[in-house]
Amino acid sequence: MTIYPLSKDLRNKISAGEVVERPASVVKELLENSIDAGSSEIEIVLEKGGHQTIQVRDNGCGMAADDLPASVKRYHTSKISELDDLFAINTLGFRGEALASISSVADLSIISSNGNGKGAELPIKSGKLGKVQPAPEIGGTEITIRNLFYNTPARKKFLKSPRTELRKVIDVVRRFGLSYPEVSFSLISDDKKIISVLSESLEERINSLFDKTYRKNLLSITITKGDYTFTGFVGNLNLVRRRPGEQYLFLNRRFIKDRLLNSAVYSAYRSLVKRGEFPFFVINLAIPADQVDVNVHPMKIEARFKDEWRVYHVLRSGVNDTIQPILKTIPDLEKRQYDYQSYFKETTTQKDSKQAKMNFRRPEPIENILQTTQLKRAKDYASKLAIPGTEADNIIIDRIWQVHSKYIISEINSGLVFIDQHVAHERVLYEEAMMAFESTSMASQTLLFPELLEFSSDEFDGLLDILPYLEKIGFKVKKVGDYSISVEATPSDVSWGNERQVIRDIIDDFLETRKTSSSYKESIAASFACKAAVKAGDKLTHDELQLLVNRLFATEHPYYCPHGRPIIVQMSLEELDKRFERI
Numbered sequence: 001m002t003i004y005p006l007s008k009d010l011r012n013k014i015s016a017g018e019v020v021e022r023p024a025s026v027v028k029e030l031l032e033n034s035i036d037a038g039s040s041e042i043e044i045v046l047e048k049g050g051h052q053t054i055q056v057r058d059n060g061c062g063m064a065a066d067d068l069p070a071s072v073k074r075y076h077t078s079k080i081s082e083l084d085d086l087f088a089i090n091t092l093g094f095r096g097e098a099l100a101s102i103s104s105v106a107d108l109s110i111i112s113s114n115g116n117g118k119g120a121e122l123p124i125k126s127g128k129l130g131k132v133q134p135a136p137e138i139g140g141t142e143i144t145i146r147n148l149f150y151n152t153p154a155r156k157k158f159l160k161s162p163r164t165e166l167r168k169v170i171d172v173v174r175r176f177g178l179s180y181p182e183v184s185f186s187l188i189s190d191d192k193k194i195i196s197v198l199s200e201s202l203e204e205r206i207n208s209l210f211d212k213t214y215r216k217n218l219l220s221i222t223i224t225k226g227d228y229t230f231t232g233f234v235g236n237l238n239l240v241r242r243r244p245g246e247q248y249l250f251l252n253r254r255f256i257k258d259r260l261l262n263s264a265v266y267s268a269y270r271s272l273v274k275r276g277e278f279p280f281f282v283i284n285l286a287i288p289a290d291q292v293d294v295n296v297h298p299m300k301i302e303a304r305f306k307d308e309w310r311v312y313h314v315l316r317s318g319v320n321d322t323i324q325p326i327l328k329t330i331p332d333l334e335k336r337q338y339d340y341q342s343y344f345k346e347t348t349t350q351k352d353s354k355q356a357k358m359n360f361r362r363p364e365p366i367e368n369i370l371q372t373t374q375l376k377r378a379k380d381y382a383s384k385l386a387i388p389g390t391e392a393d394n395i396i397i398d399r400i401w402q403v404h405s406k407y408i409i410s411e412i413n414s415g416l417v418f419i420d421q422h423v424a425h426e427r428v429l430y431e432e433a434m435m436a437f438e439s440t441s442m443a444s445q446t447l448l449f450p451e452l453l454e455f456s457s458d459e460f461d462g463l464l465d466i467l468p469y470l471e472k473i474g475f476k477v478k479k480v481g482d483y484s485i486s487v488e489a490t491p492s493d494v495s496w497g498n499e500r501q502v503i504r505d506i507i508d509d510f511l512e513t514r515k516t517s518s519s520y521k522e523s524i525a526a527s528f529a530c531k532a533a534v535k536a537g538d539k540l541t542h543d544e545l546q547l548l549v550n551r552l553f554a555t556e557h558p559y560y561c562p563h564g565r566p567i568i569v570q571m572s573l574e575e576l577d578k579r580f581e582r583i
Contacts, residue, residue, distance in 0.1 A: 020101045022159060023050025023148060024168035029098035030143055031176050034058035035183065036092055039140065040199065043186040049162030050148060050169060059140040063112040065120035065132050071110065072124060074100040092254055092300075099143075103127065105155070106148045112141040126151070167458045170194060174209050174456075175255045178248050178282050181205035193482075194457050206233065206282060210246075211454040213500070214239065214280070223318030227288050230315060234265065234322055235280030242277060242508040242527070250284040251292060257301050260308065261285075264316035268323040281319075285311065400545050406536040408545055415572040421540065421548065422533050423561035428551045429493055429529035430562040433473045437521055442474040444489040451487040452480065453500055455507075459483075462507045469524050470503065494532045502531040526562040 020026055027044060034042045037060025047053035063071060074097060102108060103124045113119035113135075121135035149156035159165060166189050173195055177185050181202045187195035197208045207215040217238040223230040232250075239246075247265070249256055269279045291306040305311050400410040408419040436442045455463060460483040463470075470477065474491030490499045509527040510520055534540065540548070552558050552567070559567055577583045 020105055020148075022168060023054055023165045024172045026050065026054050026102055026106075026145060026148065027056065027169050028172045029102070030054075030056040031172070032092035033098065034060055034141070035176070035180060037061045037141065039183065041184045041186075044169070044173060044188070046166065046169060046187075046189045048190065049165035051159060051162055051165065052146065054145040054148070055142065057138070057140065057142040062114035062138075062140050063110075063120075064114050064116070065118070068110055068112065068120055068122040068132050069129055072099045072103045072108070072122070072129065102145060105152055106150065107146045109144045109146075110141065111135045111138060111143075113137040113139060115139075163461065166194075167461060170456075170458050175248065177205055177209050178202070179250050179253045179255060179284070202282065203233065210456050213454075219322050221283065221318060221322045223314060225314045227291075228311070228314055229286040230283055230318060231286070232281065232283035234268075234283070234319055239280035240269070240277045241280065242505050243512040244278045245511075246280045247278060248282040250282075251294070251303050252286060252289065253284060254294060254303075255301060256294075256303050258303070260312055261315060264312045265319050267316050268320040283315070283319075285315070287311070398546075400542075400549060402540055402545055405539050408549065410549075412570075415570060415574075415576060418569045418571070419549065419552070420565070420567055420569075421538070422536055423565050423567045424548055424552045424558075425493075425533035426529045426561045426563075427555055427558060427567060428548070429532055430525050431555045431557070433525035433528055434521070436472045436474075437469060437525070441472050443492045444474040444476055445492050446476075446489045447487065450478075451499055452484060453487060453503065454481070454484040457483055458511075459504075459507055462511045463503070466506060466510050466520075466524060469521065470506070473525075473528055475499070475503070491528075491532060498531070502528060505531045522562070529562060 020029075023046070027050070031042065031044075034056060037058060039058035039060035042056065042058045045053070045055040045057075099108070099110075104127055107126070108124040109121065110124075111119060111121045117137060119135040119137040121133045123130035123133075149159070160168075169189075170187065173185055173187050176183075177195070177197055181204070182199050184198045185195060186193070186197075195209070197205060200208065203215060203218060203220075206218065214235070217236045218233040219236060221230065221232055221234055235246075247262060249258060249261055249265075265279065265281050265283070269277075287305070293304040294300055294302075400408055402421070403409050403418075406421060408421055408424070410417050410419075432442055463485070467477070474489065474494075475487065476489035477485045477487050480486045487499050487503075490502075494502055506524055506527045509523045534548075561567055574583070
């Protein structure tokens with residue numbers, strides 16, 4: 001690998017810009033160089049989230065001693081040499097700016113060997129190049145950056161905490177890991193191994209970088225149209241998340257951000273995305289290099305396409321064909337929470353069905369619940385329709401019915417009242433969770449068989465932040481691995497087998513909300529309430545209907561759910577008479 005200076009004309013046509021914003025951008029540039037050097041093994045080491053030290057070591061082709069000084073000069077590169085090369089870029093890096101930019105804001109050391117039996121080291125201190133010195137042959141390149149932004153205090157001040165910067169680095173390493181599954185990656189932070197993956201298939205890499213539940217929820221995608229070949233995986237409905245962040249689009253193995261192409265994938269899930277949910281996907285777009293331009297953005301995460309709408313339609317139709325079969329099964333995905341006979345048929349593999357019954361929570365009988373002072377008051381309160389000015393309209397608690405396994409209906413003096421069972425239960429759980437955060441924890445139910453949950457490193461970091469609140473609402477967990485927990489008890493209202501999704505949704509909402517709001521308690525409570533509440537389609541017994549109505553009217557705000565949807569709708573007798581043309 002020989003490094004040459006770019007011509008003045010070529011420099012002027014490069015979309016140049018500062019590439020060093022934070023530790024994650026440093027890691028990105030170094031990883032691009034390592035992969036372009038043909039590395040099959042890459043190790044990243046951080047201290048204090050990259051504030052103190054960033055080191056990237058690879059087993060690539062390396063550099064000769066004579067090339068080391070040129071490697072840190074601006075507009076010096078081995079990847080392009082003439083103008084036409086800009087329109088057929090086959091490498092991740094091409095501008096010759098990365099090491100020059102890094103060395104201007106940090107102390108840097110390069111050790112490299114190119115297989116000639118010798119190694120060389122070049123130190124750069126305070127922006128000044130030292131002398132090239134002999135070094136051990138390491139079979140690749142090792143670049144160490146220390147004291148990032150030591151000479152630009154204003155920029156250093158804008159760095160986030162080491163923990164936050166580490167999360168950004170993890171995101172970058174995960175992207176490269178998904179784009180190059182044949183490459184082994186290791187990420188170590190403060191002597192703790194965060195990521196360690198060996199050469200594997202993309203499906204195995206997804207399993208390694210996320211958790212073991214992903215693999216069984218992936219749908220393979222292969223689209224070939226003319227000179228386009230799109231490959232990868234999309235997730236089924238079990239991998240739909242409440243926040244964006246697990247959408248990975250690669251152009252010729254380069255991670256890009258493109259709203260139009262993301263929307264091509266979202267369109268297949270449009271009924272879900274309208275609710276503010278996001279599908280998982282990892283897709284690589286293999287397009288001839290002369291049909292794309294990646295010389296658009298300084299960070300090289302945007303691209304222009306010769307025929308963007310053709311790319312859009314090919315991607316959209318391919319994903320749509322892949323996802324259509326599972327969209328037809330949506331009604332079958334609802335869990336039967338109260339169909340005890342079916343439940344016990346499904347658990348016949350357990351040795352003791354009597355013990356299995358103990359693990360399944362039957363709602364507590366209403367007569368036991370009503371022994372509390374609060375719900376004694378609720379019984380009285382529920383006897384009056386909670387609509388201002390209609391205290392004479394009584395809900396007869398013994399005369400309520402469930403309609404279409406979705407609504408609760410009751411006769412009142414002035415007509416009919418309808419209650420949405422899901423949002424009613426959501427309001428109950430939300431207020432109980434908010435009360436639990438400030439006082440006594442919510443009731444728990446011990447699981448007969450603890451549930452093991454594994455997380456990615458950034459998700460686990462979010463879990464640690466919200467763990468006190470999870471315990472307040474009734475979860476009892478124990479750390480059993482670097483990024484895994486054992487759930488030993490769950491809130492009484494969480495259906496059996498649903499604890500994994502409830503916890504994940506709470507983490508998603510927390511990670512998203514804390515960026516823009518300080519009301520993370522409300523977000524945690526609302527997320528828990530929405531996921532744990534009974535769903536449309538769940539059949540409830542008469543006792544369960546009574547219990548739900550009484551718990552609803554014991555809340556402070558029984559009219560609207562935490563997201564603002566109405567809980568109670570009234571139809572007057574006069575309106576009924578008009579419909580039947582009696583008046």
